[in-house]
Amino acid sequence: MAILADKTTKVICQGLTGTQASFHCEQAIAYGTQIVGGVTPGKGGTRHLQLPVYDTVARAVAETGADASLVFVPPRAAADAMIEAIDAEVPLVVCVTERVPVQDMVRVRRRLEDSSTRLIGPNSQGIITPEQCKIGIMPGHIHFPGKIGIASRSASLTYEAVGQCGDARLGQSSVVGIGGDPVHGLGFVECLELFLRDPQTEGILLVGEIGGSAEEEAAAFIAAEKPKKPIAAFVAGTHAETGRRMGHAGTVNVFGRGGAESKLEALRNAGVRIAPNAAEIGATMRRAMRG
Amino acid sequence: MDIHEYQAKDLLQGYGLRTPRGGLARSIDEAETVARALRGSPCVVKAQVLAGGRGKAGGIKLARSVESVGGMAAELLGSTLITAQTGTQGRPVKAVYVEEQVEAARELYLAVLVDRGAGRVAFLGAAQGGEDIEETAVREPAKLKRLIVDSNDGLVASEAEAFASGLNLEAGPAKAAAKLMAGLYKAFVELDASLIEINPLVLTEAGDLLALDVKMSFDDNALFRHPRIADLRDRDEDDPSEVEAARYEINYLRLDGDIGCMVNGAGLALATIDLLKQRGGRPADFMDLRPVVTRQQVATGFKMILRNPKVKAILVNMYGGGILRCDTIAEGIAEAVKEDGLKVPLVVRAAGTNMEIARKILTGQAVPAIFADDMAEAAERTVAAAGQSPDGGAS
Secondary structure, eight states, X not given: OOSSOOTTOEEEEETTTSHHHHHHHHHHHHHTOEEXXXXXXXXXXXXXXXXXXXXXXXXXXXXXXXXXXEEOOOHHHHHHHHHXXXXXXXXXXXXXXXXXXXXXXXXXXXXXXXXXXXXXXSSOOEEEETTTEEEESSOGGGOOEEEEEEEESOHHHHHHHHHHHHHTTOOEXXXXXXXXXXSOSSXXXXXXXXXXXXXXXXXXXXXXXXXXXXXXXXXXXXXXXXXXXXXXXXXXXXXXXXXXXXXXXXXXXXXXXXXHHHHHHHHHHTTOEEOSSGGGHHHHHHHHHHO | OEEOHHHHHHHHXXXXXXXXXXEEESSHHHXXXXXXXXXTOOEEEEEOOSOSOTXXXXXEEEESSHHHHXXXXXHHTXXXXXXXXXXXTOEEOOOEEEEEOOOOSEEEEEEEEEETTXXXXXXXXXXXXXXXXXXXXXXXXXXXXXXXXXXXXXXXXXXXXXXXXXXXXXXXXXXXXXXXXHHHHHHHHHTTEEEEEEEEEEEOTTSOEEESOEEEEEOGGGGXXXXXXXXXXXXXXXXXXXXXXXXXXXXXXXXXXXXXXXXXXXXXXXXXXXXXXXXXXXXXXXXXXXXXXXXXXXXXHHHHHHHOTTOSEEEEEEEEOSSSOHHXXXXXXXXXXXXXXXXXXXXXXXXXXXXXXXXXXXXXXXXXXXXXXXXXXXXXXXXHHHHTOTTOOOO
């Protein structure tokens, strides 16, 4: 078991014929992921990476039975690509594209509300269920299977967290990058719900950062649900200068909200074990597992 | 991207925003000309810089005559304004906006932004606006009203009116406010704005609504479809090194400290800065290499750190991922060091994809790097190195 993706998941790639998409799909296939086809408008009927290419997502889904789509489309076309996948009722859509206009994402989010699709991203490294399925751009070799579920807003920090969990002999059930953009699909709360229901997951790690209120919402959810599985968290940006944008578009503060302190306080009060800095994420998760 | 007050007012007038009469001046003469056109009414002279907090920093002055407008303009033009939002270096004042003073019956607050939690465009409003709005928002959040707009329906007039009534506006002004909100919503969506903030929005004795100050920002990621908006960018206000870095797929912010930082990934870069500060270090920059960065671009970024005279030690924290591998970063660093030399201690922490190759590249090219196995060791070694640098400054 795992969440959202496993070895039975059939994946198509929107934008498969692009250079980056080709590279990462080859990596995903080598990892064992069932990539079953691609979508590139105008190239329907051709083959790429020995896979069938279709003009539309609907056609690709009908022909391949895919239940997930990896969106590897440039920023200006990414929203339409996500909406096409939502309209084709693909259960899981993963968008790795960076720099998608925010108001395009407002449109995508609205469409999601009326659908049963789950969206990961954009500006996400994707999702990986170790040794089963990798939908995204993360390096597969740093992960190994185990009982920790990880949800994170930042790709490189996720790798850091995964590496440290590995050093602490904590494998992962699934690792989800929810993305660094202000408006995105799946959030911490949905990830928590999924991990809490997943029997393989015995502990959960949240990797957050300043900006927005995703961590506060997660804290409120945890405080209300009082889950039995131990939860640890790290929040980046405790020493960031306010009013200046560091990194992700999602890290800008509005009215003093979104600062690291309020996030840490909310999580701590909800009973979450907090890593004091990024060097102690693995050790903190280990301590949380010991109770 | 932020634009100046005068640009925002000009732009939003096309969407139904009403503002006091006024004009832009880049010299004392021009300021007096604007004042004369206002027929001697009392004027406000406002420094045009891309930062909030101008009023409290002395960047907004009241003048009762044409001559005193000239005097105020003389004081502001060419000066450097330091506000709560500019950092210690402040911002140069190259232009002032001269505007007739308006008697306010009441000052309100009105803003449009994207509500991240809801994933929708939202209006924020408060019956009492002014300079202390940020404190009010933190202390008494209930005073800040919110209206979330469904993108399928757009702004519904009746909802806008109800929202305006909630700001203690009577029927007439509430209708006018709803109309203003419709215009602002249109501008926000049409122009891919990320923020329109009117503070204060003044209600006059006559019942008119006038925008005294406007802040407007745009989504950088959407500028490709708004070339005319992109042209409004004031390049004088950009930090040249930040602009240079952006061309090389590097996010860069100059900070005040003495430890140069290079990290791949925004979250890891933030976390690295946190750790350095926890260990008593002072970062000189925030540098985040984007995954698509090339060896040459890494070299350019590293040279930017080398050029910063304040830097006493450098920390490179890399976690090789699926796109950007450690060897690419190492090659870039080696190239920069070969061309520009290295006079300060360099601590390198390499993990993830091709971490061993990165070490081999740096060692093979005789880059005198101090290698650290993890983040904690890297931070400690760097902070120690910055304290022990040749010019003897302690951190």
